[in-house]
Amino acid sequence: MCCIIYKPKGVQMPSLDILSKIKKLNHNGYGFVSTNHFHKGLDYRTFLRHLSEVGDDEDCIIHFRLATHGSICRANCHPFAENGVYFAHNGTLNVYPVGDMTDSEIAFRMKIYPEIQRFGYGTKQADWAIKQICGYSRFAMMYQGEVRLFGDYKILNGIYYSNLRWL
Template sequence: MCVLIIKPKGVKMPDARKLQMAFKANPHGCGCASSTKFFKSLSFDTFMRKLAKVGDDENCMIHFRFATHGSIKRANCHPFKQGDVYFAHNGIIDIDRTDDRTDSETAFDEMVYPAILRYGWNSEEVKTVASNLCQYGSKIALMQNGELLMFGNFIQDADGCYYSNHRFMYCANSFAQ
C-alpha cells in the first residue's frame, strides 16, 4: 500500500532515513507538490534532490507509490494535477478505469476536480465527494495555491508530519544492512 505524507507549513521535512524506508516499501515511484514545486520520479535520488528545494515555510504533499492499478511509470505517480489543483491518494477506490490510469487519477479527473470546478475549492460539495472516497480507509490530500485539504484518518507523527499509514516503518528491519 502506498504512503501519503503531509508536511505542514512550519514543519521540517521527514528525515532522509524515513523517506528512504517509505520508498523501499513503495518502490513504484514518488512525487511531491508544494506551493513552489511539483514533480514525479521513478528515482529516489532524483526525488530527494528536488525535495531538498521545498522550504519549511510551505505545505507539501509527498507520495510513494505501490502500484495496484496502472503500470509502473512516471505518469501514474502521485500527485496528479489539473489546472492549479494537486491530488494525492492512499488506498484503493472502486472505480472503473480506462486505459492505463490509476484508480486515484480516475477519481480525481472524473469526480473531485469536476466538483471543484462546479462548486469551488473547499466547498461542502467537494468535501463530501472527497470524504465519500475515503469511506473504506483511503486518505486524500488536495492542494491549491499552497492551501492544503486532508481527508481520511491520517496519523500525526512526532516529527509534525501526517502519514496515511506507518506500514513502511514496520518493513525497516527487512531493509537494514
C-alpha cells in the same frame, strides 16, 4: 499500499532515514507538490534532489507509490494535477479501469475534480462529495497553497502520514 506524507509549513521535512524506510515498501514512483515546487518521477535520487529544494516555510504533500492499478511509469505517479489542483491518494477505489490510468487518477479526473469545479475548492459541498468518494482511503490535495486532507492520518512530530506500515 502507497504512503502520503503531509509536511505543514513551519515543520521540518521527514528525515532521510524515514523517507528511505517508506521507499522500501513503496518503490514504484515518487512525487510531491509544495507551495513553490512540483516533481514526480521514477528515480529516487532525482526525487530527493528536488525535495531538498522545499523549505521549512512551505506546505508539502509527498507521495510514495506502490503500484496496484496502472503500469509503473511517470504518468502514473502522484500527485495528479488539473488546473492547479494537485491530488494524491493512498488506498484503493472502486472505479472502472480506463486504459493504463490508476484508480487514483480516474477518480480524480472523473469524480473529484468535477465536484471541485461544480462547488469550488474547499467548500462544504465539495468536501462532502469528496468524503463520499474517499471511503477508507486517504486523499491529500493542494490548490493555491491550501492543503486539504481526507481520511485517517497519523501524526508524528507534526508530520501527517497516511499509514505507518514503514515503522
